[in-house]
Amino acid sequence: MTRQAPAAKPALQPELGLIEGRFGRIWNEAERSYVVRTLAEAGYGFYHYGPKADRSLRREWRKSHDAAQAESLARLSAECRGAGMRFGMAITPVGSTHPFDDAARADLTRRVAELDAIGIDDLAVLFDDLRGDMPELAERQAEVVNFCAGLTRATRVYTCPTYYSDDPVLDLVFADRPADYLGKLGRLLDPAVQVYWTGEEVCAKEIGPAHLERVAGELGRKVCLWDNWPVNDGARMSRFLHLRAFTGRPAGIAEHVSGHAINPAIQAHLGCIPALTLPMVYAQGSDYAYGAAFAAAARRLLGDEFAVMLQQDLPALQDVGYERLGVRGGRLRARYEGIDHPAAREILHWLGGADLMTDDEVQTQ
Template sequence: MTPDLGLVEARFGRIWSEDERAHVVATLAAAGYNFYHYGPKADRALRRDWRRPHSAEDGAMLMRLSARVRAAGMRFGMALTPVGATHPFDDQTRADLARRVAGLDAIGIDDLAIFFDDLRGDMPDLAARQAEVVNFCAGLTKATRVYTCPTYYADDRILDVVFGERPAGYLADLGRLLAPHVQVYWTGEEVCARAIEPAHLARVAQELGRPVCLWDNYPVNDGSRMSRFLHLRALTGRSPANAAHISGHALNPAIQAHLTCIPALTLPMLYQQGEAYSYGAAFQQAARRMLGDDLAARLQEDLLIFQDIGHERLGARADRLRRRYDNLDHPAAREILRWLEGADLMTDDEVQTQ
């Protein structure tokens, strides 16, 4: 059994170009993905400056993206993070939200997502205020599916350290107050979960009163620490039995669009193959499909360096790797070279300002 598969483009860092995104859309659609949710943290008109519309140029780009995703047979969604909308949720905020939801509808969305991730959470009546905002937007949109992401979107205590102590009963209250049709994104026991298992998902579904849509923070590599690595291995630690406990499974992509497609191709394999799934064989199959035999073989040989050793400890290996990939005319090889040169390495300041 395979759940709805998707990509939630909701990371920090450099926004993909239109060509990069077009490649990802075509690749995932051909692999059987069902939806694409657009909400990069660096798109300020969806986050820090959510009250203002996209520019005419950006709006036209998003209309083209919507048409591309739908033509490929997937649902297109956009994610709004209404910073400051819950406290206060007043007449002005309602008017601003109504205007922005209408603007997203005009772009052409099948799914509307209202996100509260990576925002302060130590505020009074948090679950009730957030549910009120989501339900208000759900009542306005023409989208036929509505999603939200809580402030506390994992059991991980790091969220309490960074965003304030989560209110008692937060998840249960949110699930009780949200409209029944709203889907809730959830990352697992950790923000970047090493394993996601049926028992955990069943417990969260019971608490929320609905199955979650998995927001899988892999192969994402944003932030000052993770951007030093390229997450290329096939998916591991995800049980195909999870399908019985979730409404969907979406990956959060890496900064590198072409390289993202390698692990992304292994998600449908995991569910389709079940107990026969082998992550090593899945990587080989996906890498050959995306890169061809030669580049795939090189990447497999260097997988430990890219994924486990990382940029800070390359040392003398860096020059060898540059020579090894510089003679290959392939966009994935160019992404590797860009990473080797440090072009996609992030700082804490970038995250804080997005």
């Protein structure tokens, strides 16, 4: 009798989520509703809303959302909760740490109450992509986060440090990180606060257990991954459609993180294809194959014929880049013009030069 090899044991799966924390245009309600439904059906457990272009959460965080915006966000909260997902909002209180004075406390008290009124399960207080050359940076940031945690009715609180990766590009752009920044932040933050972290790089090619263990040791807690895939914002990345399945995230990292959130692509429908492959990484363990995962996700969302076409065009759309397509751009337009599907329209939109970002756009969001 021939014995069959035992099936691979499924790995643990951390809580999966989406952190809408990218630059670029804000999705409309229909796009966001599609993403919520699709990810909820795939087993995602939370949705954190915090696009950089929402000025009332970032550059003008002291300014309340207007009535129409607040109503739209309340509908999003209800939709997420109705789909079985936790809903959170992320505020980047620019300038609140230096000084963290009575005015900052009053504005934070008011804004956190307004976010609570919209209906949040999670509150995120973010400091990503802000200058780091300020005295007692970790101390002041921890003070602001703990203050907000004491105000909110949300049952979970998150933060993202200014230095949210080992990547030296952060030191180049935002000034050299202070000595023992992560250690100080971890010691001063309330132990219940979860910390977002992107990995060894801002857009990490691989995220492994050894790295995560080292960072957890510094922070005194497991990190929640802010995974910058399939995000494609910014002047450079927006020239490419990020479509391929997840790679470089072994299922074994599940026991080393408190959660795993993805930062989405500008293209809502297309970005759900790689998003659907992340649960496969954890469910399939050593049996995971990223090509097969892409094919399965694409067929599920696009149908067989469209999925095959997209797989054939992956090198052109993801690797060549908008400016270098040349005559291939016209051929791609001809292929997708006949497909009546939102994802096909996103491809045509991109081929037409829309959603291409500039450095100025990033710097002003």
